Structures are given as C-alpha cells and as structure tokens.
Amino acid sequence: MKSATYVYLFRLPQLSLLLLLSAAGLGAAQAQAPTSVTGAVRTAAGAPIEYATVTLHRAADSTVVKTEFSDDKGAFRLDQPAGGRYLISASQVGFVRRWSAPFELAPGGITLEALTLTASGATQLKEVTVVGQKPLFEHQADRTVVNVAGSPLAAGNTTLDVLARAPGVTVDGNDNLALRGKQGLLVLIDGKRQPMSGSELAEYLRALPAEQLQSIELITNPPAKYDAQGGAGIIAINLKKDQRQGTNGSANAAYGRGQYGKFTGGLSLNHRHQKLNLFASYNYTNRNGYGKLNIHRDFYENTDSRRTLVGSSDQANKMLSGNRSHSWKVGADYSLSKNTDLGVVVNGLENRGPRMPTTNATSLFDQNGQLIDTYVALGNRSFHAPSLAGNVNFKHTFPADSSGARELTADADYAHYNTDRLQDLTTSFGLSGRSQVRNDGDQSGQLTIQSAKADYVHPLSKDARFEAGLKASRVHSDNDVLFEITENGVRSVDANRTNRFKYNEDIRAAYVNFNQTISKLNVQLGLRGEQTKATGQQVVGNQSFNRNYFQLFPSAALKQTLSDKHEVSLSLSRRIDRPSYGQLNPFRIIIDPTTSGAGNPYLRPQTSYNFELTHTYKQKFSTGLSYSITSNPIIQVVQPESGRNVVSTSVNLGKQYYYALTLTAPVELAKWWSVYNNGVFYYSRFVGHLAGTALDKGRPAFNLSSTSTLTFGQGWSAELNGRYQSREQYGFLDVRPNGQVGLGLQKSVLERKGTLKLNATDIFFTGKVRATSAYDNYVEHFYQRGDFRVVTLSFSYRFGNDKVAPTRKRTGGAEDEKRRASGS
16 A cells, blocks of 8 residues: 555656656757856955855846856856856855846857955955855845854754744744744745644744754745745745865854753764765754743623623643754765766654643632632643654756756655654642542644655746746644543543544645746746645544645746846735644643643635735845735634633634735944844734624734844954834734844854854843733733743854865755644
8 A cells, every 4th residue: 555655646747757758858959068157256455265156147137047166266167058148246255245247158258357355344354264254134036045054143042043033024922933924934944844833833943953054035925836835925944054075064062041941962964075975963952941821811791782791710821841852864965977966865853842840820700800719730741753854856957058058856755753742730629619630631643744846947048948847745644632531530531632633635736937038127927736635534523524626826026127226026926825734633732721722624725815016226225015815814813612711723714914015224334233124014904703703803013123243353243133023913813012132242263163152032031922812702811921031152163174065955845745744
C-alpha cells in the first residue's frame, strides 16, 4: 500500500512529461556563444574589494539574470549572450550598493568603468580589510528583507521573538501571526512550508534559535509560482548557509535572564571542495518562562430585547513554561556538471516541554455580585513533539541562447511530525461542597507530508520570459485522544472529549507565468490552478466529511518606471487560506474547569482578492495603498458554550474588508546612525454571525516600528528597536494598545572572528495584552503577560577558511502543507 501511495503521489501528469521533453529538446538546440561583461569593484580610496557580489540585471525591470563574485583584485566577469540591455549592481558587507548605467551588450563584449562603493557607516579601512555588516533592513520591489544575522537584538532570542520585531509583523495573545494587520500567512523555512498555525507554530518557532537565521523576507503579494495559500502574504525565513571555501564553521552560546533562565547553544560545520559541498548543524535550547492571565467574565440573558446580567466570574491563571529542543541538519550539494546540480537535505527537531505546572483560582458571582462559589484548579502539562524532514532537489541550466538561459528545477519532500501531550487537572471547590474532580488527558498525533514539484523557466526574448510548474502533495493526519474523569474515587472515560480524528488531503497544482518588458513598463501575468480533495472522520460518532473542489488563482503585476527617482507598481491576486490541520482537529485541551480549547472540523477555506498600489522614490522611500476582500474569513474566538463554560476555537465569518496605507522611510541621520521607519495605517471590518450575535464592526488602527542601527568604530555597534500597536478590532475582539522597546550592543573580537552581544528586550515591560471579547450574551475582559523582559549575553565564533564561494539556493516542495501543520 505504501508503494502504491508513493507512485500515486509522485506520478506527474502528462503536462510535466511534455514540459521536460520540450526543455530537453530546446537544450539540444545550437546555443549562441556568450560574450562577457567585465569590470572591477573598488573602495573610494581605490583599493580593490574582493568577493563583492556582482549582479547582472535586465535594464527594463531589474530582473536578476546572474550573479558572480569579484576576485582578489576586485575584478569580475559575467558571461552572457550578446544582445539585450542590462545593468550591473555591486554590493559588499558594510558598503552602499552601487549601480552601473544601462548598457547594450554588443557581440564583442563590454568593459565597464570601475564601480566605486562608498562606506555605509558600518565600515572601517585597515590595510584594505573591510569590516562591516549588511543593513538590517532592505526594501526591494516586492518584499522587505530583514538581515537577522547581524542584529545584536537577535542574539539569544527565538525566531518568534525576531519575527515580532519585523516591520509590520505582530503576534497576538494567542500566538497568531499577522502582517500589516492581516492574519492568514504562508510561513516558509528555507522554501519549505511549515504545516502549523497559532500556538503550534509558535512552539516550533520558539524552538528555533535566532542564531540559525540569515534573513527574513516579508512578501505581501506573491506571484503564481508560490502556493496560493497566504492571503496576507508570505514570511520566508532563510537559515544560514556557509559560503566559504574549504572546511569551516561557527559556534555560539547565549544565556538570557528574565524571571527565569534561557540558554541557547549551537555548532555548524561546512566543507566545500570543488564540486562537493557538505554541511551540518546542531542547536540546543533550554528556555523557561511563565504566563499570567487574568479574566473577568459577564454572562447575560436576552429577553424581550433586553440584556440582563445573570452572573459573572473572576479568574487568575499562572503557568510555568519550559522548552527543551534539539535541532539538527545535514546535507550535501554536488555539481553533476557545469550546468547541473543535485542536493540532499535532512533535518530534525526534538522539541520537548517537561512537566509544566498550572494554577487557576476562580470566584463565581450571581447577578447581584454575591459570591456563590470558588474553586482552585492545579494541573500539569507536558508535550513531546519530534519531527523529521528530508528534501532532494535538482537544478539544470540549459546552454544560453540570445534570449537567455533556460532553467529546470525539481524537488521531492517528505516530512513526519509526532506530537504527544499529557495533561492532568485537579479541581477543589470551596463553597458548593462538591467533591474534588480530576481530569486526565492523553493526546497523540501523527502528521505525514509527501510532496513533489517541478518548475521551468524559458526566456522568450531578451525582454520576455515564460514560467510553468507542477506540484502534487499528499497529507495524512491521525490524532487520538483519551480523557478520563475521577470523582468520588471513581475513574471513568469522558465520552464527551474522547475521540479519534483522521484527515487526508491531496492537492494537485499547476501554474503558468508570463513576464514582458515594454520600454519602461514591466507586465507580469500568472494563473495557478489547484485541485483539492480532503476527507475527515471522527471515529466516535462516525462523523465525516468529503470535500473536492478546483479553484483558479489569477495574479497580475504592472511596474512603470517614471524616471530615475520615481516608480509605481500595481499588483492584483486571488489567494486562499486553508485551515491548518490543528485548526480542523476537534480535540479538547482543558485550560481550566470552565475553559477549553478545541479545533473545528467544519471550517471552510477562506479566499481573498488582493490589490496593492505602490510608489517608490529613490528606490528607498515607498508609499503603498492596499485593499482586500475575504470570504469566509477564519478567526480565533472565545465564545460561550453552555452555562458558564466557554471554548476557544476557530470559526468562519461572512466577510472581511481591509484597507491599508503603508509608509516606509529609511533615513541616514549621520554616517554612523541609520534609521528604518515603517508605518501601517489600516482599517479592518468584519461581517458575520456567531453565538446569537450579529457582527458588523471595524476600527481604524496603526502599527509603527522604528529601528536605529549605530556604528561606533573599533568593532562596536548597537541596535535600538521600538514598536507600537494601536487599539484594534479583530472580529469580536477589541485589543488595547501595546508595544515594546529593545536595545542591543555588540563588539567584534579576536580579529573579527568572534562577536560579543548584549541585549535587553521589552525594557519597559509594555508588551502586555489587554483585550475584550463581546457577544450579546457574554463579555470577557482579559489581561495577559509573560516573561518578556529579558537580558541576554551571547558569544559567537567563526573558524576555518574565510574565502567565499557562491552557493546555490536549496528549495523544497512542501512549503504550503508544512505551514498548515504548524497552524499559521
């Protein structure tokens, strides 16, 4: 049966065979001999800059054609067929990127004037040795890039901490990620989708140390090549990849202290020789913390169009948290020939939360505010979540002709996630005389993802190209839970919470994308089709569902260069957000005797139409106007269930209307002080009906962030980050303002091979969350805080050969499915 499944999954449709055969036939055609673009990269003092990144772009739309590195004399050479109009850009750590003037590539080749790079304020010259780092933020045409590797504030923190400080990104009290005020994100790690959302994704990102991160890309309107998942956009997390020749590596260790301790340590090794590159890494984290949650609830009855208070409650909750994780990765890249590469990557994560005690103290009141009962619930939680993933990737570049080089890439992915959760909760009542009650829960789950994809790029002319691709994925999820109740010495199965849920999903997708440049106008048109077949079954009660649907996802983008300083672009797309596998799982998690969390197997996918108009000035300052309309938006709610019991779950509403103005303003106040400012001003309106309550609400809101990067010389630098989220309405939830301020300091030591970093996060302890959830028959006010204010000291050390060599990017095909397993 397994072999049949494998054949079914990885059998590509006839289109894929035709695509491969046509590509091979084109490759056999006679190629035009390439000509060369040569030149040199130098400092303002005339010294050569070795290993600078030199990139050849199409002049019409700045599309990257190829990239090389300058040699030890600063010289570079890029081979490209004659014909066509191009630009060259050169960049190096600590310098401002420099662009050449546009040029025509004649048959005899061309030698450009030397490109002079000026220091960005993070540089120092000593015996023509360059010292510096990339800018923390880079604003590109279709994305914002956060260069995490050089951030003092990232040291000793988690990936989730770093994401929360990225421009326009917020993490709410339930660990849901949002970009520019919108939820529904596709989260990729090295091109692979993380199959989780909400708290599950947060646990995964907390187990991933920030020391592993190279950069984070925030993409708000991706083209058809990407999975249609992600109505709010894509967060692409790129892990570090050592590009040095020979044998080398790095080691790091960090210890942070808030109310509890947090330790991170890791080692990475890399060996690159001729056609072979071997790499491996290991990281360990041991982080402890706490969470406190105070809740006031009012319960109402609606009679004769009047709302009458029938009771209320006050709760004080505290939970100690612990996370022990081991993460590792091994892999190899091998060049089969000059134009053909093959890669293999295997990675794993052993994430464990040991015994974590919880305390809940609750007082219950009648309609007149008189105390009628109290209870104290003491519990323990633990989890064990190991995962294993593997990827095989292939890339072949066909000989270039006058139109450019054709490229074929293919990926096969396999991932398996296990989750085991144990929980016990003992409740003692104070006034009612009810006997003590104990609840025990044992939950286990398995998630398997198989995926294969192929992508082909074919230049049609020097100003046009065609892209096409196929993808097939299969997901199997099996979750089993047993709850038992012990009261008056009698232990019995809790039939209302015990169940088993199985879920299977197959998605087959194909896309085409066309890009054409006409003078100063670039046009991109794409169409993606996805066929989805999903089945779900609850064993207890024998409830099941079957869904089979096909949807098209068109996309388009126009970019007009008005002058050397002004550029405008317009993008449109239709996208989908399928529920994560955790959101569909109907199992209960007991939070306290009157509160539980549960999935919703009846969730439907949400679909959205997205529009964005952007103006860019001097390739730095941007102003964007966005609009989207979402059908069946998925939101997390805390709603009344029965009596004084409430449940935290995910539901579909009717519509969401979203309007936004985004401003980006990077400024250099001095040679040693640069500031990146980002502001998102938005209005989000929800329409729907839930728990007897009609909803039609919206509120203007804004998110501001500002990050200063300061360079003092002698290897000293600092980073100051501040962010503020205004009051906002998200569905039934009214969230009060909150924000944080963080400060980081770093010093290069041991001939710049070592780095010491000291940082403090949430200095003023303002990251606390206050919110109100309101229905016609129920209102809840909650106040949440945790171990956010932390001081961390870290040390990292690089060893081995310092010479850099280019490395190819490794991608994966299971990006979409893996994100839903983590629940984002």
